[in-house]
Amino acid sequence: MTHQISVLIPAHNEADYITACLRALFASAKHIPPEIPVEVLVAANGCRDDTAARARALLPPEGWHLRVLEQDHGSKTGALNLAEAAARGSILVYLDxxxxxxxxxxxxxxVALATDDARYVSGTPTVTPARSAFTRAYAAFWTQLPFVRNGVPGFGLFAMTRAGRARWADWPDIISDDTFARLQFAPTERLRLPGRYQWPxxxxxRNLVRVRRRQDRGVQQIATLYPGLFRNDDKIRVTALGLAALARRSPLGFLAYGVVALCVRSPFFASREDRRKDWVRGR
Incomplete structure (x- = not known):
């Protein structure tokens, strides 16, 4: 049985990024057997730029199909629902x-999802080199944390079989879609793949603090609305000894990470963006 691949890309004002994202994706064609159908669905939601036009301007590889869907309001989970309604694949790939x-x-x-069972996979994340020295230091430390280095976090990219996606109905209006998806699967159903992807x-x-606060609220939202999902949480916690070892290897990174952690808990850094419920980024 041939398993079709559907790549779903929610895009909100991503004109500066969508071309590079799609070109990197299309470069995958040389590794995909021609008998495996691949469709790419860009769900442009609430865009005030030319994201949709830039996506439509690209020619997909031979045998691939590219569709650009549009909705007026900006909502990442709404965009996921829109793309899923049009997707025909038995393998669903969610790509920022x-x-x-x-x-x-x-x-x-x-290969990993060529099964009728419920399965979830992601790749090996790498952080795109930052312009800010502070972010570079923070990223150097953060990428060494056990969950990022050895887990299957799924931020920016995750994929699943149709049987796995059948575990819930529409995407709910939540902040942390990647955490919600990951926790639908038991640890034994999740797999980290060696292939890498760059995540910015x-x-x-200030932006690191804002995003970290939002991430924390997203996890808390899931814990409140879907507490049963946390039976599947195998997030590896760093011990005091492990933290000390990381600090010795990257003292500047440890300092940056600690400053962000302290600021996250400070009311001084509360902002209008923190209280928003729509899909926002801190670039």
Whole structure:
């Protein structure tokens, strides 16, 4: 049985990123057997720029199909629901519009999810080199944390079988869609693949604090609305000894990480963006 791949890309004002994202994705074609159908669905939601036009301007690889869907309001989960309604694949790949995947990763996903069972996979994340020295230091430390280094976090990119996606109905209006999806699967159903992808981290202290606060609220939202999902949480916690070892290897990174953690708990850094419920970024 041939398993078709559907790549779903929610995009809100991503004109500066969508072309590079799609070109990196299309470079995967040389690793995908021609008998495996691939469709790419860009769900442009609430865009005030030319994201949709830039996506439509690209020619997909031979045998691939590209569709650009549009909705007036900006909502990442709404965009996911829109794209899923049009998707025909038995393998669903969820890709953020500012993420660049390496050519071999999509084929690894296809092999890992060529099953009728419920399965969830992601690749090996790398952080796109930042312009800010503070963000570079923070990222150097953060990427060494056990959950990022050895877990299956799924931020920016995750994929699943149709059987796995059948575990819930429409995407709810939540902040942390990647956490919600990951926790639908038991640890034994999740797999980290060696193929890498580049994920951008926001620039500067204030943006890092804002995004970290939002991430924390997203996890708390899921814990409140869907507490049963946390039976599947196997997030690896760093011990005091492990933290000390990381600090010795990256003292500047440890300092940056600690400053962000302290600021996250400070009311001084509360902002209008923190209280918003729509999909926002801190670039």
């Amino acid at each position: 519009a500012d993420v660049l995947i390496e050519p071999a990763l999509l084929s690894q996903i296809a 981290m926001v620039e500067g202290l």
